[in-house]
Amino acid sequence: MSLLVVSNLVIDIGAARPVDGISFSIEAGECFALLGESGCGKSMTALGLMRLLPPGARVSQGQIQFADTQLLVLPENRMRQVRGGGIGMIFQEPATSLNPVMRIGHQIGEALALHEQLQGMAARARAIELLTQVGIPDPVRRLNEFPFQLSGGMKQRVMIAMALAGRPRLLIADEPTTALDVTIQAQVLDVLDALRREQGMAVLLISHDLGVVARMADRVGVMYAGQLVEEAPRAQFFAHPAHPYSVRLFAALPDPTRRGGQLATIPGSVPPADTRYTGCRFVDRCTEALLQCRESAPEWRVVHADQKMRCVLERSSHTEKHNTKKVGAGDTVTGANQGTIVPPSLLSLPPLLTVNDLRVHFPIRRGVLRRTIGHVRAVDGISLQLQPGRTLALVGESGCGKTTAGKAILQLVSPTAGQVHLKGRSLRGLSASELRPLRAQMQMIFQDPFASLNPRMRVGDIITEGIRALGLTAGLPTGMQENAAQRVNELLVRVGLAAEMASRYPHEFSGGQRQRIAIARALAVNPSLLVCDEPTSALDVSVQAQILNLLAQLQREHQLAFLFITHNIAVVDYLAHEVAVMYLGRIVERGTTDEVLRHPQHPYTQALLAAVLPVHGPVAAMTRLTGEMPSAARPPGGCHFHPRCPHADAVCRTTDPAEVMLSATHGARCLKITG
Numbered sequence: 001m002s003l004l005v006v007s008n009l010v011i012d013i014g015a016a017r018p019v020d021g022i023s024f025s026i027e028a029g030e031c032f033a034l035l036g037e038s039g040c041g042k043s044m045t046a047l048g049l050m051r052l053l054p055p056g057a058r059v060s061q062g063q064i065q066f067a068d069t070q071l072l073v074l075p076e077n078r079m080r081q082v083r084g085g086g087i088g089m090i091f092q093e094p095a096t097s098l099n100p101v102m103r104i105g106h107q108i109g110e111a112l113a114l115h116e117q118l119q120g121m122a123a124r125a126r127a128i129e130l131l132t133q134v135g136i137p138d139p140v141r142r143l144n145e146f147p148f149q150l151s152g153g154m155k156q157r158v159m160i161a162m163a164l165a166g167r168p169r170l171l172i173a174d175e176p177t178t179a180l181d182v183t184i185q186a187q188v189l190d191v192l193d194a195l196r197r198e199q200g201m202a203v204l205l206i207s208h209d210l211g212v213v214a215r216m217a218d219r220v221g222v223m224y225a226g227q228l229v230e231e232a233p234r235a236q237f238f239a240h241p242a243h244p245y246s247v248r249l250f251a252a253l254p255d256p257t258r259r260g261g262q263l264a265t266i267p268g269s270v271p272p273a274d275t276r277y278t279g280c281r282f283v284d285r286c287t288e289a290l291l292q293c294r295e296s297a298p299e300w301r302v303v304h305a306d307q308k309m310r311c312v313l314e315r316s317s318h319t320e321k322h323n324t325k326k327v328g329a330g331d332t333v334t335g336a337n338q339g340t341i342v343p344p345s346l347l348s349l350p351p352l353l354t355v356n357d358l359r360v361h362f363p364i365r366r367g368v369l370r371r372t373i374g375h376v377r378a379v380d381g382i383s384l385q386l387q388p389g390r391t392l393a394l395v396g397e398s399g400c401g402k403t404t405a406g407k408a409i410l411q412l413v414s415p416t417a418g419q420v421h422l423k424g425r426s427l428r429g430l431s432a433s434e435l436r437p438l439r440a441q442m443q444m445i446f447q448d449p450f451a452s453l454n455p456r457m458r459v460g461d462i463i464t465e466g467i468r469a470l471g472l473t474a475g476l477p478t479g480m481q482e483n484a485a486q487r488v489n490e491l492l493v494r495v496g497l498a499a500e501m502a503s504r505y506p507h508e509f510s511g512g513q514r515q516r517i518a519i520a521r522a523l524a525v526n527p528s529l530l531v532c533d534e535p536t537s538a539l540d541v542s543v544q545a546q547i548l549n550l551l552a553q554l555q556r557e558h559q560l561a562f563l564f565i566t567h568n569i570a571v572v573d574y575l576a577h578e579v580a581v582m583y584l585g586r587i588v589e590r591g592t593t594d595e596v597l598r599h600p601q602h603p604y605t606q607a608l609l610a611a612v613l614p615v616h617g618p619v620a621a622m623t624r625l626t627g628e629m630p631s632a633a634r635p636p637g638g639c640h641f642h643p644r645c646p647h648a649d650a651v652c653r654t655t656d657p658a659e660v661m662l663s664a665t666h667g668a669r670c671l672k673i674t675g
Helices: 042-050 076-085 104-115 120-133 139-143 152-165 182-199 210-216 234-239 244-251 291-295 315-324 402-409 432-439 459-469 480-494 499-503 511-523 541-558 569-575 593-598 603-610 650-654
Strands: 004-013 016-026 031-035 057-066 087-090 170-174 202-206 219-224 227-233 300-304 307-310 353-366 371-386 391-395 417-422 442-445 529-533 561-565 578-583 586-592 659-661 667-669
Touching: 004 042, 016 042, 016 057, 016 202, 016 227, 031 042, 031 210, 042 057, 042 087, 042 170, 042 202, 076 087, 076 104, 087 152, 104 120, 104 139, 104 152, 120 139, 120 152, 152 170, 152 182, 170 182, 182 202, 182 210, 182 603, 202 210, 210 234, 219 234, 219 244, 227 234, 227 244, 244 541, 353 402, 371 402, 371 578, 371 586, 391 402, 391 569, 402 442, 402 529, 402 561, 432 442, 442 511, 459 480, 459 499, 459 511, 480 499, 480 511, 511 541, 541 561, 541 569, 561 569, 569 593, 578 593, 578 603, 586 593, 586 603
Parallel strands: 031 202, 031 219, 087 170, 170 202, 391 561, 391 578, 442 529, 529 561
Antiparallel strands: 004 016, 004 057, 219 227, 227 307, 300 307, 353 371, 353 417, 578 586, 586 667, 659 667
16 A cells, blocks of 8 residues: 555645646655656645645645545644654755754754654764764764854755654655755765665655656656646656656756757746646647647546656657757757857956965854864865856865855955955955945855845845945936836846746745846846856756856856856756866866866766766766765865875875866866876
8 A cells, every 4th residue: 555645636825726636646665756847836745745835825625645644634733743753854945944043953853852752862862873874074063053054055964864853754855955966965865765765764756856866766757837747657757758848858958068059948937826727738838739739638648558648749759859859949959069169259358257375264263252263164275267258167065165165256255365356356355335336247146045035025126126236227317217127027037937026025936936036136237257156956957958048148148257156067067168176175176177077087076977866877876985074174184085085095194285287277186196
């Protein structure tokens, strides 16, 4: 008997119906993955299963059976016992799920006390074990820290540890690895996979990352506009996606052969939840739609063994297009490998951004007098250059200092040492009033879109706030408000949202939609330098393709420079011109994209690339880094990577390696490399 059976589940929010008759089942020990664009109803389905729906939402039809219990008829006091103990959940946005005024240890301890009856030292030992299990370095120190002291990836891992604290029989994982780099992602997925196999724990995985789904899922369900449109075993789905929507999700994946060209996108967007349908829900975005697709809703149709879909088209017609990367009108792929060709006019320009020996050390204070007893060396001497019209990708594990480096470059965090020059002008030591005129030239897209958007402001006001704050409306003619409103509408449409959404508040959007709002706000002041901190981590593949196309187009038209902080190697391969690999506050390898990704020299870079999850083909065994990344508060002597390096020897433990240049643009810091 199935552990979870969902039958014809319908969730209403007033006139809106974000979930409209979804049915599926999950066996004990099985992983069922829900795929689909942001706004399709995946997260609302998960909240409905937990009976944690937002105000105004209700389950109007359907049944949810967990083990032998009908969850929809349980009183709330019994449902609280099911949450955490029977069904655990990892939420999509850890920053809004963790209590900002409670230490990490106390938050994990609450779950342990409720579900495991652990107190005191036993609870502390179990909390340390959980943090270690999900790959957090220095777990004893992290127990005493607050959420704001952790990076986005570390917050996500704390959420996973809390969800596992109750040893649930079913784990609902809503984008569990969104904020994680590839090495920690692989480690966390291994933990989840081992737990479900050892304990028979079932997993409902909600993810936009096809590589994660290929690694974890036993079965896949594709969700669109509140309904499942395809369901299949993992192997069959990845070999032969059947529904036109599934085919286009695969076609939108970043591909280095399209570098410099356009990625395939799905025209339009997911219909609003209050839309009433007479035909197929995908008809307005499908380039192969027939007349009957508009007149009647398609029923389930078996296309191969256990694979079924809601579509009247024959599978072979669009599967062939998937295999040849031709996805219909308006989706032509162009510009293969053009990203390797750089116009000489751009290469001859002086650097827009120059960073020399940048350091950011945060003091560690103890005692009543708050004396400084040490420093967290978040950024420990990095140097880089970035020219107009170029993209430099900064990659590395969570907590290695990437985000801090980006903030220090923009002077949002005060550097301890080093120099930052923008267009030849030093930014170090400038006062707030001196920096204000330069703010329009340099903007940042933050990692957590919800935390960076004011919840009390409408989207239109959020986007225009920067324009007004920097005085960029001063030169506009009469009708300034109308001009600003027009600018907002243009930006919203350009990032894939509707112009009428300007009057809404951030809480009315999904996570992916909030990220697009953050991108629109950064672009509003026409910057020359854009620091992008995981700008596509919360986006599904189709919207990611749209955003990457937008960024590439803006770069071509306006010679924008991007410092692109990401853990998505596929995005780096498609968008970046140069790559810098960062480890424990230092850059350990740098070079052109082809040099670093095709011919990695540093052992750490090689480990990062080995941990990338493949989308197509079998999931091969991947090389794993041993141990954990040391704390930046106590970095190891010699080469910082030596405790995890399979090639380290006694010299590596005592000697700090200098950079070895392998070509005019390719360098690495490793004692085993000779120029």
